[in-house]
Amino acid sequence: MKIKCVALAMAVMAGYAVPAMADQVMPAWSGATEELFQTFVVDEGLKELGYNIADLTQVQVQLAHTAVANGDLTFYAVHWVPLHDTFWKASGGDEKLMSVGTLIKNSLQGYLIDKKTADATGIKYLEDLKDPEKAKLFDIDGNGKADLYGCEPGWGCERVIEHQLDAYGLRDTVEEKQGGYFAIIPDAIERIKAGKPTLYYTWTPLWVSAILRPGKEVVWLNVKNTSLPDAETGNTVVEGLGNLGFAVNDQKIIANTTWLKANPKAKKFFELVQIPIADVNAENQKVANGEKSNEQIMKHAPDWIAAHHADWEKWIAEAKAAK
Secondary structure, three states: OOEEOHHHHHHHHHOOOOOOOOOEEOEEEOOOHHHHHHHHHHHHHHHHOOOEEOOEEEOOHHHHHHHHHHOOOOEEEEEEEOOOHHHHHHOOHHHOEEEEEEEEEEEOEEEEEEHHHHHHHOOOEHHHHHOHHHHHOOOOOOOOOEEEEOOOOOOOHHHHHHHHHHHOOOOOOEEEEOOOHHHHHHHHHHHHHOOOOOEEEEEOOOOHHHHOOEOOOEEEOEOOOOOOOOOOOOOOEEOOOEEOOOOOEEEEEEEEHHHHHHOHHHHHHHHHOOOOHHHHHHHHHHHHOOOOOHHHHHHHHHHHHHHOHHHHHHHHHHHHOOO
16 A cells, blocks of 8 residues: 655645546545554445545645545545534535544543552642642653643644643643654653653544553543633533543544535445444554554454444445445
8 A cells, every 4th residue: 555645735735636537536644553444444345336446645634624625635534523623614614525424433532641640649630730839740841841742733632732721721830742643652651651740642542542541550631611722512521531621522534525426325335334433442452562554454444344244234235225
């Protein structure tokens, strides 16, 4: 599986389309290895429906929305609702870009700290870090502020984090460490393994929570009241976990509106296909255990399909019958 990235991103920013064969489906991919599995599952379904699947095109999340809206790419399988609603609206909404089906339900996001520090200090809320002495426990660079291992710029989660640092009055005591998420999160993992106070952001499904297990090595922080950016709405309270501050998200497939209206079989398949979040977590664990090459992950998709053969055959049959 080849991956294209630079040419497409430049074309999107310049505002012109990348030529494609009429029968070719061009999938968008953010570059996160952990998002390949669900993209490959969708690819497999489209192949069974007779579509020619082009190589993945790697493009930053917000640009993926723009590229699909413009018809430069066909679909993106990791659209988080409501987290990415701002990207969807900015790219033209339903007129240019349709959000279809619910591929993965109940994805969580939020802030966590090591359980050792939580037990010793009683820190339960993100707002507890307004206390300079508590925040200083998580200081890594020596400036007296808590260092939060945060979100990768451009993913959407950084908008929520930066908004909440202001909304909860945390600017004087907490600062977000940003960069490539999978470049910085191993440091947080090693700090916690070493027994050092650590504050970080993460989401599910993702392999991080299989290593840093909530309730075991780490605990979720709550917020005392919900404050989200850009009029974003959604339920932030999770049974048994409390108010995590981030809306519970569903992951959907977005596709170019014109293409989708002309391809009812693909539309029906997008509406039907679902992957249980437990299965995504299990696949992510394989990635964490070393099965992370594109070729290995490509095999995870047909293995999952074989394990869900009855549902899969039903989805494909209904999609083929769509008009």
